[in-house]
Structures are given as structure tokens and as C-alpha cells.
Amino acid sequence: MKALNPGTAVVIALGASIVLSGCEPNDQSNGAIAVTSTDDKCDVAATEAPAGTLKFDVTNEGSKVTEFYLLGEDGLRIIGEVENIAPGLERSLTVTAPEGKYFTACKPGMVGEGLRGDFTVTKGKGGEQVSAEDSQLAEQATTQYAAYVKDQTEQLLTGTEEFAKAYKDGDDDKARELYPKTRTNWERIEPVAESFGDLDPKLDLREADLEEGQEWTGWHRIEKDLWPPKDGYTAMSQADRVKYADLLVADTKILYDRTRSMTFTPDQLSNGAKELLDEVATGKVTGEEEAWSHTDLWDFQANVDGARVAYEDLQPLLASRDKDLDETLKTRFTDLQTLLDSHRKGDGFVLYTELSQDEVKKLSDSVNALSEPLSQLTDKVVG
Structure with a gap:
């Protein structure tokens, strides 16, 4: 875009x-x-x-x-x-x-x-x-981004409530359809969500990252139940379905409440954009994030969305300081989006398991090509 x-x-x-x-x-x-x-x-x-x-x-x-x-x-x-x-x-x-x-x-x-x-x-x-003035442009960026975070958490809460209801009601087809769409709102603001150290593991912890004795809750706990492995898995009871779905909604509501009055600084936007590209490189493009559903490209797109919005909010300030970097970022975001769009299917994407090794490498190379100039953004907009 x-x-x-x-x-x-x-x-x-x-x-x-x-x-x-x-x-x-x-x-x-x-x-x-x-x-x-x-x-x-x-x-x-x-x-x-x-x-x-x-x-x-x-x-x-x-x-x-x-x-x-x-x-x-x-x-x-x-x-x-x-x-x-x-x-x-x-x-x-x-x-x-x-x-x-x-x-x-x-x-x-x-x-x-x-x-x-x-x-x-x-x-x-x-x-x-x-x-x-630069101070006014910085205020513009942070005001707009705070509004964006509030909007995304509003949509996340609404979507999570609908997803949880479908899961509790046993409508697994609907729950599977809603799963990647609803997580999009989480992934777009992932650095903000991760800043709450008590909430992030409750909502987004992967099974591979569990510590001994730690209870596994959140999105990926339910993901595994909706896309169970063929062997050696016992489906959750109805009581557990209700328990984990209600916990997911309750913890999402806490995130929603905490983001109502959040404020940001320009470096939080620029560093957050870089963090989102790092998330793509370490979890999404590798296929590790959505180990059971393989809906990693939905998460990939959402992380790119969030990074681009942060950059665009800062763009007037960046353009006044380094037009060449601004033009490079515009081009690299466009190139990555074009590549992502080539893997669309309907209103979503193909499953990660459908990508060839060559296609994964092209995505990874495009992420790296954007990540390098994006890492320069903080130095340009701070100070």
C-alpha cells in the first residue's frame, strides 16, 4: 500500500x-x-x-x-x-x-x-x-499512534469475545475462521502488548516456550485444540474450553483497559516498528508462531501493518530530516507488501506449509531489506 x-x-x-x-x-x-x-x-x-x-x-x-x-x-x-x-x-x-x-x-x-x-x-x-516545528510533528505522530493502539485493542476485544463464544459453543469451524482474523489486531500492536510483562505470557505464550510448572493459557493453547496433532493429543473437555476461553477474554479486557490512557514518545514508535520486523524475522517467516494452524502469514501481514503505521505517523518528521531514508522506507515497505500480496487467498492467505523454500527465502530477504533502513529511524526522529 x-x-x-x-x-x-x-x-x-x-x-x-x-x-x-x-x-x-x-x-x-x-x-x-x-x-x-x-x-x-x-x-x-x-x-x-x-x-x-x-x-x-x-x-x-x-x-x-x-x-x-x-x-x-x-x-x-x-x-x-x-x-x-x-x-x-x-x-x-x-x-x-x-x-x-x-x-x-x-x-x-x-x-x-x-x-x-x-x-x-x-x-x-x-x-x-x-x-x-519538529516538536509539533512529534506530537502529531504520538497522538495518532495512541489513537491507533486504542482502536486496535477495541477491535481485539470485540473479536476475542466472538471467537471465545464460538469455541465454547463447539462451533469449531467458525472459531478456526475467526482465529487468524482476530489475532491480527494483537499482532499489529505486539510491542505494546508485550510491554505488559504479566499479560503477554498469559495471552500469547507458545508451547515451546513453557517453563516447568507453568500453566499454558491464551491463544496458542486454544489453537492446538482447534488444530490438534494427529497422534497423542487429548481434546479439551467442555469445562476446560470454557475456562481457557473465559481467561482469554478476561486478560484481553485487562489489556484493553490499560491502553485507554497510554501515551507514547517518538522513539517508542520507531523502536516498536523495528521490533515488529524482528518478530516477523524470528517467528513468522520461520513458521514457528502458529505451529498448529499454520496461519503465520496473517501474523506476518499484521506485524508489517503495525510497523508501517508507526513509520507513516513519523514520516513528516523523518521527511524533514532525511528525505533519502524516507524514500527508501517507502520503497521497501511497498516491495514487501507486493510480495505478501502474491500469497493471498480469498480474504486471507495461503497456509505457511504451502510455501516453497524459495518463497520463504524471498520473504525473508524482503524483510531483511526493510529491517536495515528501519533500524536507522530512531536516530533520525529523536533529538
């Missing part, structure tokens, strides 16, 4: 709104784009606007508390958000957006992917954009 050109927008959190400065004003005839959110619709009065400052007036006519987002072209990177819009209330979101493709999204109940629609920002009028 080609990275958006974020220009030199600046994010400044002001109460309920996120305000960005750095582009020319947008001349909306009524001063704002009206958005009406209900329990099942997100009606946006316009589907395009010229580049510059955009204001969305969001009215909640539904029965649930809602949120509104402007998302980047990949549907992952959050340009701006406004949260906690109670039924009957109106809130505003003001952002500055350069030319490009975007999505709008309402999120009734403040969970899940939300109700999305295409939105296009066309070429603006007038002169050059105003340069932003």
Missing part, C-alpha cells in the same frame, strides 16, 4: 477535538461537514473536500455512545478522532488533511471496525503549506 503524503500537518489535542495546523484553510460553505451517526449508519454529508482544514460536526442520533474517525488510505492509520459522543449529543472533529484517499468511520458502541465510507481530499487552492 502506498503511503499517504502527510505533508506537514500538526496535531494539537484540544479537549474533544484533534486540531491540526499547517495547511491552508478549507473553504466549506457551511463551515463544517455534517455527520449523522446512528446504530447502523454513518451518513457523511460530503464524500470529498479540498485539501486543508476540515471540520466534521458529528451528531449521534443512535442509542449507543459513538465515535467518529478520519482514517488514512490503508484504513488503519488514524488522522483524527472524536470519542464518547453520547446519544443526542454533537461533537466536532477538526483536522488538516493533504490531498489523498481516506475513510470516514462511525463506531456505534465504540467497538469493532465501525461503519466506513470512502472520502477523498482533492488538490487544495493557494500557496505552499506552512512548515511545522
Whole structure:
């Protein structure tokens, strides 16, 4: 996916709104784009606007508390958000957006992917954009990334609850279908999740990493039960299914709660991006992560998503300091994504066991080609 050109927008959190400065004003005839959110619709009065400052007036006519987002072209990177819009209330979101493709999204109940629609920002009028200070660009990056982490943990919790219910109900086909899709939200923010040393082993420990006497819980415990080995495995009882599914949801809820108020620094974003590529190199491209389901390419894609979002949030700051490195990273992310896309099947991927040794090597080489310049990112954006 080609990275958006974020220009030199600046994010400044002001109460309920996120305000960005750095582009020319947008001349909306009524001063704002009206958005009406209900329990099942997100009606946006316009589907395009010229580049510059955009204001969305969001009215909640539904029965649930809602949120509104402007998302980047990949549907992952959050340009701006406004949260906690109670039924009957109106809130505003003001952002500055350069030319490009975007999505709008309402999120009734403040969970899940939300109700999305295409939105296009066309070429603006007038002169050059105003340069932003490095401190403002750093604030933009960390504000946007914090919103991204919150969004991913919201989706993770919703997906985990659905997965756990299917597993407890004995609907193994549905549980197997949901397993890699739901884990995507975990894998996109894996460095953040791993920062909670008490939660990570409960949720994501592999059997091979168990210590003597340690109880095995979490995703991979259930994975093995859904894709059992042919010999020497005893399926979990119904009581154990309920136990481990409920533990998975409970621990995910703790992660969700802890990420509501997290803040970040630029080096945490850049180092986290590198950690995600390291995760790919040491676990996903080797096929070790999903030993039973072989859904490693879903995890691979999610790790790359998370690294790219962190880089794109930092891109305006990087571009002001090292344009050559910025261009190299854009190219290497695109090359790796193209290679990953060649292994897609339906709305997912082929199983890892279907890859040839040559295909695995090409993936590994592409990861290494991206990892080297990505390791330089922290030095460029810190200080």
C-alpha cells in the first residue's frame, strides 16, 4: 500500500477535538461537514473536500455512545478522532488533511471496525503549506499512534469475545475462521502488548516456550485444540474450553483497559516498528508462531501493518530530516507488501506449509531489506 503524503500537518489535542495546523484553510460553505451517526449508519454529508482544514460536526442520533474517525488510505492509520459522543449529543472533529484517499468511520458502541465510507481530499487552492516545528510533528505522530493502539485493542476485544463464544459453543469451524482474523489486531500492536510483562505470557505464550510448572493459557493453547496433532493429543473437555476461553477474554479486557490512557514518545514508535520486523524475522517467516494452524502469514501481514503505521505517523518528521531514508522506507515497505500480496487467498492467505523454500527465502530477504533502513529511524526522529 502506498503511503499517504502527510505533508506537514500538526496535531494539537484540544479537549474533544484533534486540531491540526499547517495547511491552508478549507473553504466549506457551511463551515463544517455534517455527520449523522446512528446504530447502523454513518451518513457523511460530503464524500470529498479540498485539501486543508476540515471540520466534521458529528451528531449521534443512535442509542449507543459513538465515535467518529478520519482514517488514512490503508484504513488503519488514524488522522483524527472524536470519542464518547453520547446519544443526542454533537461533537466536532477538526483536522488538516493533504490531498489523498481516506475513510470516514462511525463506531456505534465504540467497538469493532465501525461503519466506513470512502472520502477523498482533492488538490487544495493557494500557496505552499506552512512548515511545522519538529516538536509539533512529534506530537502529531504520538497522538495518532495512541489513537491507533486504542482502536486496535477495541477491535481485539470485540473479536476475542466472538471467537471465545464460538469455541465454547463447539462451533469449531467458525472459531478456526475467526482465529487468524482476530489475532491480527494483537499482532499489529505486539510491542505494546508485550510491554505488559504479566499479560503477554498469559495471552500469547507458545508451547515451546513453557517453563516447568507453568500453566499454558491464551491463544496458542486454544489453537492446538482447534488444530490438534494427529497422534497423542487429548481434546479439551467442555469445562476446560470454557475456562481457557473465559481467561482469554478476561486478560484481553485487562489489556484493553490499560491502553485507554497510554501515551507514547517518538522513539517508542520507531523502536516498536523495528521490533515488529524482528518478530516477523524470528517467528513468522520461520513458521514457528502458529505451529498448529499454520496461519503465520496473517501474523506476518499484521506485524508489517503495525510497523508501517508507526513509520507513516513519523514520516513528516523523518521527511524533514532525511528525505533519502524516507524514500527508501517507502520503497521497501511497498516491495514487501507486493510480495505478501502474491500469497493471498480469498480474504486471507495461503497456509505457511504451502510455501516453497524459495518463497520463504524471498520473504525473508524482503524483510531483511526493510529491517536495515528501519533500524536507522530512531536516530533520525529523536533529538
